[in-house]
Amino acid sequence: xxxxxxxxxxxxxLEIEKDELLADxxxxxxxxxxxxxxxxxxxxxxxxxxDGKPVLSCSVFSFRAHGKSITTIEGVRGEAGELARFxxxxxxxxxxxxxxxxxxxxxxxxxELPDPTEETIKHYLTGNxxxxxxxxxxxRAIKKYLGVA
Amino acid sequence: MRSIGKGIPKLDGIAIATGKPVYxxxxxxxxxxxxxxxxxxxxxxxxxxxxxxxxxKLAGVECVLTYKDVPGIRFTTAGQxxxxxxxxxxxxxxxxVRYVGDEVAVIAAVDEKTALKAMGLIKVExxxxxxxxxxxxxxxxxxxxxxxxDLHCNYDIGLDREKNIASxxxxxxxDVEEELRQCAVIVEExxxxxxxxxxxxxxxxxxxxxxxxxxxxVVSSTQIPFHVRRILSRALxxxxxxxxxxxxxxxxxxxGKQTAxxxxxxxxxxxxxxxxxxxxxxxxxxxxxxxxxHAMRLKVRxxxxxxxxxxxxxxxxxxxxxxxxxxxxxxxxxAGEKTLPLYNKTNAVRYTGHxxxxxxxxxxxxxxxxxxxxxxxLETAVNKLAAKLNLDPAxxxxxxxxxxxxxxxxxxxxxxxSSSLHRCIEKGKEMIGWDEKYPRRDAGNNKVRAVGMAVxxxxxxxxxxxxxxxxxxxxDDGAFSLLIGSTDMGTGSDTILAQMAAxxxxxxxxxIIVHAADTDVSPYDPGSYASSTTYVTGMAVVKAAEDLKQxxxxxxxxxxxxxxxxxxxxxxxxxxxxxxxxxxxxxxxxLLVLGAGKHQLAGIATYGSPVSPPPFVAGFAEVExxxxxxxxxxxxxxxxxxxxxxxxxxxxxxxxxxxxxxGVGMALFEEVRYDHRGNLQTxxxxxxxxxxxKDIGGIRVAFEESFEPTGPFGAKSIGxxxxxxxxxxxxxxxxxxxxxxxxxxxxxxxxxxxxxRSLL
Numbered sequence: 001x002x003x004x005x006x007x008x009x010x011x012x013x014l015e016i017e018k019d020e021l022l023a024d025x026x027x028x029x030x031x032x033x034x035x036x037x038x039x040x041x042x043x044x045x046x047x048x049x050x051d052g053k054p055v056l057s058c059s060v061f062s063f064r065a066h067g068k069s070i071t072t073i074e075g076v077r078g079e080a081g082e083l084a085r086f087x088x089x090x091x092x093x094x095x096x097x098x099x100x101x102x103x104x105x106x107x108x109x110x111x112e113l114p115d116p117t118e119e120t121i122k123h124y125l126t127g128n129x130x131x132x133x134x135x136x137x138x139x140r141a142i143k144k145y146l147g148v149a
Numbered sequence: 150m151r152s153i154g155k156g157i158p159k160l161d162g163i164a165i166a167t168g169k170p171v172y173x174x175x176x177x178x179x180x181x182x183x184x185x186x187x188x189x190x191x192x193x194x195x196x197x198x199x200x201x202x203x204x205x206k207l208a209g210v211e212c213v214l215t216y217k218d219v220p221g222i223r224f225t226t227a228g229q230x231x232x233x234x235x236x237x238x239x240x241x242x243x244x245x246v247r248y249v250g251d252e253v254a255v256i257a258a259v260d261e262k263t264a265l266k267a268m269g270l271i272k273v274e275x276x277x278x279x280x281x282x283x284x285x286x287x288x289x290x291x292x293x294x295x296x297x298x299d300l301h302c303n304y305d306i307g308l309d310r311e312k313n314i315a316s317x318x319x320x321x322x323x324d325v326e327e328e329l330r331q332c333a334v335i336v337e338e339x340x341x342x343x344x345x346x347x348x349x350x351x352x353x354x355x356x357x358x359x360x361x362x363x364x365x366x367v368v369s370s371t372q373i374p375f376h377v378r379r380i381l382s383r384a385l386x387x388x389x390x391x392x393x394x395x396x397x398x399x400x401x402x403x404x405g406k407q408t409a410x411x412x413x414x415x416x417x418x419x420x421x422x423x424x425x426x427x428x429x430x431x432x433x434x435x436x437x438x439x440x441x442x443h444a445m446r447l448k449v450r451x452x453x454x455x456x457x458x459x460x461x462x463x464x465x466x467x468x469x470x471x472x473x474x475x476x477x478x479x480x481x482x483x484a485g486e487k488t489l490p491l492y493n494k495t496n497a498v499r500y501t502g503h504x505x506x507x508x509x510x511x512x513x514x515x516x517x518x519x520x521x522x523x524x525x526x527l528e529t530a531v532n533k534l535a536a537k538l539n540l541d542p543a544x545x546x547x548x549x550x551x552x553x554x555x556x557x558x559x560x561x562x563x564x565x566x567s568s569s570l571h572r573c574i575e576k577g578k579e580m581i582g583w584d585e586k587y588p589r590r591d592a593g594n595n596k597v598r599a600v601g602m603a604v605x606x607x608x609x610x611x612x613x614x615x616x617x618x619x620x621x622x623x624x625d626d627g628a629f630s631l632l633i634g635s636t637d638m639g640t641g642s643d644t645i646l647a648q649m650a651a652x653x654x655x656x657x658x659x660x661i662i663v664h665a666a667d668t669d670v671s672p673y674d675p676g677s678y679a680s681s682t683t684y685v686t687g688m689a690v691v692k693a694a695e696d697l698k699q700x701x702x703x704x705x706x707x708x709x710x711x712x713x714x715x716x717x718x719x720x721x722x723x724x725x726x727x728x729x730x731x732x733x734x735x736x737x738x739x740l741l742v743l744g745a746g747k748h749q750l751a752g753i754a755t756y757g758s759p760v761s762p763p764p765f766v767a768g769f770a771e772v773e774x775x776x777x778x779x780x781x782x783x784x785x786x787x788x789x790x791x792x793x794x795x796x797x798x799x800x801x802x803x804x805x806x807x808x809x810x811x812g813v814g815m816a817l818f819e820e821v822r823y824d825h826r827g828n829l830q831t832x833x834x835x836x837x838x839x840x841x842x843k844d845i846g847g848i849r850v851a852f853e854e855s856f857e858p859t860g861p862f863g864a865k866s867i868g869x870x871x872x873x874x875x876x877x878x879x880x881x882x883x884x885x886x887x888x889x890x891x892x893x894x895x896x897x898x899x900x901x902x903x904x905x906r907s908l909l
Contacts, residue, residue: 032175033168035400037350039432042834045350073168080167088162091799094807095639096165097350097400103166122842129834131348131401132639134810135842137803 003066007031008075016062022048023057025065026072033073033100037129044128047101047108048072054108056127073100079107086145092137094130102128106142116148152648153862156799157658159641161398171398173370174429177356181425182211184415185264187254187271188438189246192280192508192827193292196244196273201254203270209263211422213271214255216242219417223301224384226409227475227513228373230615230675232303236315236474238295241384241413246275247294247472248508249827250438257418257426280508280827284469285446287313287505294472294506306478313506315470316478320485322558323497328461332452336534340449340526341893342876344469344821345442345814346831347515348839349638351400352435353411356427357419366393367416372406372636373676374666380409381416392416396666402638403811404514407678408475410439436832440513441821443480443504444469447526457540458494459549464526466502468519471511477504480512483519487607487763488527490557490565492549498558508827514678516811517872520607528603528877529892532884542602542881543574543583546767550604553855566762567855567865570604573767573789576853577602581769581787588885595776598784601881602769607870608761609684609860616757617681618672619689621650621697623750624662625742627735629654629697634666634674635686640868641800642682646690648796649861653694655720672753680764680866683796687861689756697752704750705737762857764865765791768809768874774886779902781883783813785847786875794863795852801867805850808871814840816876817895 004013007026016025023046026034034057037045041059048057049071050064073080080103087093102125109116109124116124121142130138143149165171201213219241227235242252254271258264281290295310302308307317329335355369365387371377374394382389399406415426430439445468452461464485470477485500515521535542551557553568578584581600589599620632631650637643647661654661665671674686698718705723706713709730716725724731740746771785788809795801818838822830831837856863876894884890889904 032170035172035351037352037432038834040833040835043350077167081163084163084166085158087166088158089156089799091156091159091641091797091801091803093159093162093166094641094803095350095399095401096161097172097639099166100168103168126841126843129350129839129841131350131403131811131839132807133803134806134808134848135840135845136806136810136848139842 001063003063005065006069008071018063020062021058022060022062022065025062026057031072031074035097037098044105045098045101047104049104049108054105073104076107083107083145086141087138090137090141092133092141094132098128098130110146116146118143118148150652152651152658153794153796155797157644157648157797159800160644160647160663165398172351172400173354173356173368173397176368176397177427178358178425181356181427182257182259182418183261183264184418184426184428185256185268186252186414187256187268189249189251189253191246191275191277192249192282193278194246194275195278196246196253197276198274199254200272204256204267207263207267207270209259210267211257211424212418213267214242214417214421216240216244220386222383222386223299224380225475226380228376228407228409228676228678231379234306234478235476236306236308237301238474241417245296248510249829250510251472255414255417257422281313282507282509282823282827284444284467284505284507287507288503294508315474315504315506316481317503318478318482319501320559321499325461325463325497325499328497329450329452329463332460333455334453334537335450336530336537337450338530338533338892340447340529342445342522342525343894344444344512345515345819346436346821346837347403347405349401349403349405352432353430353439354428355412355415356425357415358425359419359423364391364393365416365419366395367412368395368397369412370399370406371396372402372638372678374636374668375634375673376676377409377412378668381412384413385416385420394668396636399636399638403516404518404678405439406638407514408440433832436837437510437829440475440511442515443512445484445522447484447522449526449530451530451534453534453538457538457545457548459492460496462489462492462495462498464500466500468504469507469512470504471507471509473511475511475513480519484523487520488523490559491551491604491606493551493555493557494549495558509823510829516808516869518869520605520869521873524603524605524873525876525894529880532601532877532881533890541587543578546604547571547574563760566760566859567793567857568765569791569853569855570765570767573765573791573853574604576851577767577769577787577789580849580851581771581785583769586771592773596773597776597886598771598773599882599886600769600771601878601885602767603874603877603881604765604767605870605873606763606765607680607866608763609866610681610758610761611679612761613759615675615681615685616755617674617686617689618755619686619693620672620751620753621693623697623701623738625738627738628660628662630662630664631690632664632671633686633690634671635682636666636677638677640804641797642677645683645796645800646687649687649690650694653691654698680869683864684860684866685756685758687864689754691861692754692756693752696754697750700750700752701737704741704746705732708732708737708740758859760859762859762865764867764870766870766874768878770875770878770882772879772882772886774883774901776887776905779898779905781817781896781901783846783879787849788871788874789851789853790867790871791853791855792867793855793857793860793865795854796862796864802850804867805871806848809848809875810840810845812872812875815894816879820895
């Protein structure tokens, strides 16, 4: 089947299978920042935005993206790069495999939470697993990025 | 120091954080065949018939391979220097399957859907055998996990195949039984540490192809490119020189990728078909069909005098290596090697026992590599001894721990080169507020808060055995290429090695191009494991850079017509000491590489250390235990680390934080569990709980530097040691809170609750 979808501000028509998942569709079309880490909707690695809201692309059928706008980290590289510099400055980037999903979630949180605190940040990001950093350095970086005391 | 001790951001940090396609799967050859594996549904069985004809006929299927299609040569997938201590007990595909998930057939097809469809068409009949599931019943069990007679050991590791014993170990000094008889106080504790999953975010994956010269090229997310090359060479029976292994960026390893889990399958397909092939493990496969930390039972006996001096330590161990013996003898021995030297007021120590085969997923390497298990047992016993002697747990350690310059019974000829462990304890006590908080205080609402502590050591590389090489070139533009074979799996080791080279060459990290790792290009390195990269590869880098620096001085002097001792190099310019003449490094490089000099400079060095200097950690936990439910919340964890000189405080700090959180996971949540038929039940992140952001309270890391005389700029390792103290410290904190000493990890609310009930 065919879908019309806007990916990173560019409208395209994609040929997909009925049971295809958005994460696979995006990777197959060259958006290689999308990673699958769990196969059970529990790690957050594959987070992209659908119409501006974070979704797990491994758990969204591609046909659901028809008529929607999808944003991957490739579409917000400038803003993501700025956030990444805060992570790197703390040494909290480590293996980087979970980072695109984390960064997309943090950038969504920035838009969604008017007045983030340490607790609401942790809560918002609970679904983004990381096995390397122990989260503490990431939290330091994110708080600095958002200007949270 | 211009680079050492600076919190320089990781060289690859921004690129990987923003999703650059630099990992294995991102680089896969377009059109590569998808490889899938049919796996055993039985814990122990023999394949009596296997019919792949239906699968082979399916359109899009390239090949379906079974045990009939592979070389009959046993090998090990453990990433260790040759001759590997791990037994050669595997075939690529075997007629006997030894755990649920063991490989039965390899399917290669044009895409995943076709491969999976083909998998469903393979007909297998099994003769199901009685599995060995309880590792405490494995030795002498009527079922023999490895009935084959061609199992091979490179040397005697105490393997007794018919008794399911994979390896046997004994380390002793002095007469432990006699010493224990003379001790005024004896404590005994039997501790169980569970199998733990590495759970790196990037699952196992590799792809392969034949290059322009028909050589097998394997690109893999691996910690051990050179070992993978050797392992593939043996398993596939082709010369190592016909194989090239490339490691791109790695999405975490933690020891899991110190075993060649997945490479063999696409490589086999590429050799059979001549076509590119790739395999990407699902998360479920990674949980169920790779490896985990060895589960162990460790029985500790400590003997002390009335003043609290520990005089005898006896540890009897049993380790579950699962279906295959990857890392079985070495993980077992490390549990003693990295614990017994800690307390050196002893007159006798002993560590003995076996690793046994069972019909479960093989165990392997996981950060800590036995030291984590040994530390849990020994430190739990020391905390129990402190309680029995009515001594502060910090005090008993200050009294008994080895100090810099001292020897231990097992290393009587090697005085300890560096240690700030006593200072680490003092600082940790201060940071957590030990004197105010020990042992407990009521937190109201039926909750109680308490503190507990533990110490640990690890090693830095494998003494007297493993070597790393490094090469550093002066390029035509005056910058440097640093070639190494170590494998930065997110730790930042490429960055800190560049810092070391930059320091020696008086230049900036930006001027060092780091290349790692490609077995066709990189100098030999065993890979990043055994906490070796900073220390062993680091020394190779320092020596190579020093070599190059001397060459720059000599070449510069030659071009200036001055004797080498009359010139100096400041990183930018070679000048005569009288200041009369000078030549810039840039010009020098240009002349040497492109022009009159006709001699590109390259420093090269190989380093192996006769010692493995231990880093140390003093870890302190503050917990809150709910008396009503047994729930344990970690309020605060303080770790004070002695890793010698801290090369990069930011990267070392996050290494420590991450390792601690893995240790907290092991202490409180994580456990690989099986059902009564040997099915691994914890096969997703829904069942196997690694810590999430909300599980982690405060974690505070501080460094108390020592100076390791044999290390690069005084550095020792940090990667593994940081994961060892959370479990024993948290267990003691829970004991101090509610009087229940959990000896079987993890510390679940149920166990604490039942423990409290049994006290009533």
